Amino acid sequence: MKVGIPKGLMYCKYHPFIVTFFSELGAEIIVSEDTNKNILDAGVKYCVDDACLPVKIFHGHIDSIKDKCDILVIPRIMQLWKNEYICPKFCGLPEMVINSFDRLPVTITEPIYATSKKKLYCWAKTSGKFLRKNNHEIKRAFVNALNAQKDHKTGIDDSGYEINITLTGHPYNIYDSFLNMNLINKINKLGMGIKTAEFTEEDILYQEAENLYKRPFWTFVREIYGFALNAAKEKKADGIIYVSSFNCGTDSVIIELIKNSLPDFPFLILKIDEHTGEAGINTRIEAFRDMLERRLFNESHISTLG
Amino acid sequence: MYYMGVDVGSVSTDIALIDKNYKLIEKIYLRTKGNPIKAVQEGFKILKSKYYDSEITAAGTTGSGRMVASAIIGADVAKNEITAHATAALEIDKDVKTIIEIGGQDSKIIIINNGIVTDFAMNTVCAAGTGSFLDRQAERLDIPIEEFGDYAAKAVSTVRIAGRCAVFAESDMIHKQQLGYAQAEIIRGLCDALVRNYINNIGKGKTILPKVLFQGGVAANKGMKTAFENELGFEIFVPENYDMMGAIGAAIIASEKVIKTGKTRFRGFKLADNNIFSRSFDCEGCPNKCEVVKIYENNNIIGYFGDRCTKWSSKTGEITKLA
Structure with a gap:
C-alpha cells in the first residue's frame, strides 16, 4: 500500500510523526518533492483563488503525488494545545483539496486533536484502519511515531554573528526555501545570525502572551507573539524579521500585537506571494541590515556590503 | 574627479555625478521604459562627450535594477534604495527626521533619529499609490504627468477617491468622471487618496516628525506635496534634486567604498557604444527551473542573474559578489 504525504504546511514540523506512523504500519511512503516551480504552478492552478500561498502550494504538493499513491494523507489539524485552535484553513483543508481536484485516491482526513496522547490516538486509530491494521499494530506504530517526533529537533540558533535577528512567522x-526565496540563506549571507522560536520553552511563550488583554484564540498568535516579545526582552536578537504570506489572517493580528508591544524594536515585515522577482525582498533585508548595523555600532560609516 | 551614482528605478533611470564635496555637478534623468540596460547606455552616451573615464573615481548603483546596472558599468557598490536615500538626505540636511520617498513602484518612509535610520517601512507586494499609478492615470486622462500637479492645484474642492488599491482607485475615478466631476477635482481627490493611503498604510504606527523631506519622482507633483501638508499640518520640504537623491546617495556610498578598496572598478563610458543585450532561459538543472538572465556585451557574457543556487551567477565572479 502506497501512502502519499504532501510536503506542505506543517509537514516541516511534524514529518517524523506522520512518516514514521505510516511506515511502521508497513506502508510505502510517497512524499512529494521540495516545493518547486511545477508545484507552485499546479497549486495556483488548482487551489481556490483567495487562499494564501502556503495553502496553494499544499495543493501543488497534492497534485504532484496524487497519481502515485493509493491513500493520500490530508492532515486536518484542529488543535495542538488546549483551548487554542489552528488557522481555519487547516480545519477545512481536506474539503478545499477534495473539491479542487477531479480524481483523488482514498483520503485520510480525520481531525487531529494533539492536545493529549489519548486524543491524538483517536486520529491514529481511525487512520490506521485505512491500512487494515489491528489495534495492537496501530498502538505500536503510534508510540514509535511519537518517539520519532520527540527526537526530532527543528529550529535555527546561529552563533558567531555580530548582528542577530529573530526569524518569526x-x-x-x-x-520552505522556495516559497520564501531562500530567505535563511540570504539573511546569513548578509552577515546576520538567525534565531527561531523552537528554542524558547513553551512555558515562556505562554507567560509572554498572558500580558495580552485576552487569551489568544490561535496557537500561532500565542507562539509567534510570545517568542517575539521574549526575544526582544531577553536581548536574544537585535531585530525581528517577520515573514508573512499575503492575505494571512492570523498574521494581520500578530503583527499588530507585536508592533503595539514593541514600538521601538526594529521590526521588518516581509510579505510573500507568488513573486519570484527577488529585488523587492533583497532591498528590504539589505536596508534592515544597514539600519541594525548603524543602530548597534552608531558608526558614521555606511556598510558597503551588498 | 567625480563620483557617479546610477539609480535604475522602475520608471526612471537617474545618473548623478558629484564632486569630492558631494556637490551635484551633473544630472541625467531618463525614462527606463522597461529597458534598464538601454537607459543606462543612453545616459552614458550623453556623459561620454563631456567626461573622461579617468575622471570617474567611484561608481555606485541603486534602485530595483541595481544588480544589472552594477554588472554592466562595473560599479564599486550596489546599494539598496533605503540606505541610498537616507545617505543623500542626511548629506543635505542633518536635521531631517522623516523621509517620504515615493518612486515608480515603491513608496517608503524612513525615520531618522540623530542622523541614524531607526525605522523604515515600504509598501508591501503591491504598488498602489506610487508613481507608476499616477503615470498611468495621467496617460488615461491625456494630461502630461509634469502638469498633473498643476491640475490638482487648480481644484477648488476635492472628490473622494478610494485609495487602498490602484484598481479600486481607478474604478472610483472613472465612476466620478462619468458623473461629470471636473478633472482638476478628481486629480486633487486622487492626490488626497494616495496621501491617505500612504499615511495609513506605510506610515502606520510611525510618528512623522518634522523636518520632513519629500523625495523621489512623485515629489515633482505639487498636488501631492500640498496633500501631505494638509494631512500632516506642517510644511514639508522637497529638496532641489528630489529626483536624484537615490543616485546621489549611491555615489556617496561608492566614494566611501573606494577609500577602502583603493581603486574603482568602473568600466568606462565606452559601454554606450557596445551592443549590450540580455537573454533569459529556464535553467533545467533542478525542478526550481529558475529564470536565468544572461547579459551579453558584444557577444561576450558579462553576467548572470536570477538563479537561486548561484550555479550561473557564480560564473561571473566579481560581478555577482554584490548579489
Missing part, C-alpha cells in the same frame, strides 16, 4: 513560511 509560520513555520511553513520560514522553512
Whole structure:
C-alpha cells in the first residue's frame, strides 16, 4: 500500500510523526518533492483563488503525488494545545483539496486533536484502519511515531554573528526555501545570525502572551507573539524579521500585537506571494541590515556590503 | 574627479555625478521604459562627450535594477534604495527626521533619529499609490504627468477617491468622471487618496516628525506635496534634486567604498557604444527551473542573474559578489 504525504504546511514540523506512523504500519511512503516551480504552478492552478500561498502550494504538493499513491494523507489539524485552535484553513483543508481536484485516491482526513496522547490516538486509530491494521499494530506504530517526533529537533540558533535577528512567522513560511526565496540563506549571507522560536520553552511563550488583554484564540498568535516579545526582552536578537504570506489572517493580528508591544524594536515585515522577482525582498533585508548595523555600532560609516 | 551614482528605478533611470564635496555637478534623468540596460547606455552616451573615464573615481548603483546596472558599468557598490536615500538626505540636511520617498513602484518612509535610520517601512507586494499609478492615470486622462500637479492645484474642492488599491482607485475615478466631476477635482481627490493611503498604510504606527523631506519622482507633483501638508499640518520640504537623491546617495556610498578598496572598478563610458543585450532561459538543472538572465556585451557574457543556487551567477565572479 502506497501512502502519499504532501510536503506542505506543517509537514516541516511534524514529518517524523506522520512518516514514521505510516511506515511502521508497513506502508510505502510517497512524499512529494521540495516545493518547486511545477508545484507552485499546479497549486495556483488548482487551489481556490483567495487562499494564501502556503495553502496553494499544499495543493501543488497534492497534485504532484496524487497519481502515485493509493491513500493520500490530508492532515486536518484542529488543535495542538488546549483551548487554542489552528488557522481555519487547516480545519477545512481536506474539503478545499477534495473539491479542487477531479480524481483523488482514498483520503485520510480525520481531525487531529494533539492536545493529549489519548486524543491524538483517536486520529491514529481511525487512520490506521485505512491500512487494515489491528489495534495492537496501530498502538505500536503510534508510540514509535511519537518517539520519532520527540527526537526530532527543528529550529535555527546561529552563533558567531555580530548582528542577530529573530526569524518569526509560520513555520511553513520560514522553512520552505522556495516559497520564501531562500530567505535563511540570504539573511546569513548578509552577515546576520538567525534565531527561531523552537528554542524558547513553551512555558515562556505562554507567560509572554498572558500580558495580552485576552487569551489568544490561535496557537500561532500565542507562539509567534510570545517568542517575539521574549526575544526582544531577553536581548536574544537585535531585530525581528517577520515573514508573512499575503492575505494571512492570523498574521494581520500578530503583527499588530507585536508592533503595539514593541514600538521601538526594529521590526521588518516581509510579505510573500507568488513573486519570484527577488529585488523587492533583497532591498528590504539589505536596508534592515544597514539600519541594525548603524543602530548597534552608531558608526558614521555606511556598510558597503551588498 | 567625480563620483557617479546610477539609480535604475522602475520608471526612471537617474545618473548623478558629484564632486569630492558631494556637490551635484551633473544630472541625467531618463525614462527606463522597461529597458534598464538601454537607459543606462543612453545616459552614458550623453556623459561620454563631456567626461573622461579617468575622471570617474567611484561608481555606485541603486534602485530595483541595481544588480544589472552594477554588472554592466562595473560599479564599486550596489546599494539598496533605503540606505541610498537616507545617505543623500542626511548629506543635505542633518536635521531631517522623516523621509517620504515615493518612486515608480515603491513608496517608503524612513525615520531618522540623530542622523541614524531607526525605522523604515515600504509598501508591501503591491504598488498602489506610487508613481507608476499616477503615470498611468495621467496617460488615461491625456494630461502630461509634469502638469498633473498643476491640475490638482487648480481644484477648488476635492472628490473622494478610494485609495487602498490602484484598481479600486481607478474604478472610483472613472465612476466620478462619468458623473461629470471636473478633472482638476478628481486629480486633487486622487492626490488626497494616495496621501491617505500612504499615511495609513506605510506610515502606520510611525510618528512623522518634522523636518520632513519629500523625495523621489512623485515629489515633482505639487498636488501631492500640498496633500501631505494638509494631512500632516506642517510644511514639508522637497529638496532641489528630489529626483536624484537615490543616485546621489549611491555615489556617496561608492566614494566611501573606494577609500577602502583603493581603486574603482568602473568600466568606462565606452559601454554606450557596445551592443549590450540580455537573454533569459529556464535553467533545467533542478525542478526550481529558475529564470536565468544572461547579459551579453558584444557577444561576450558579462553576467548572470536570477538563479537561486548561484550555479550561473557564480560564473561571473566579481560581478555577482554584490548579489
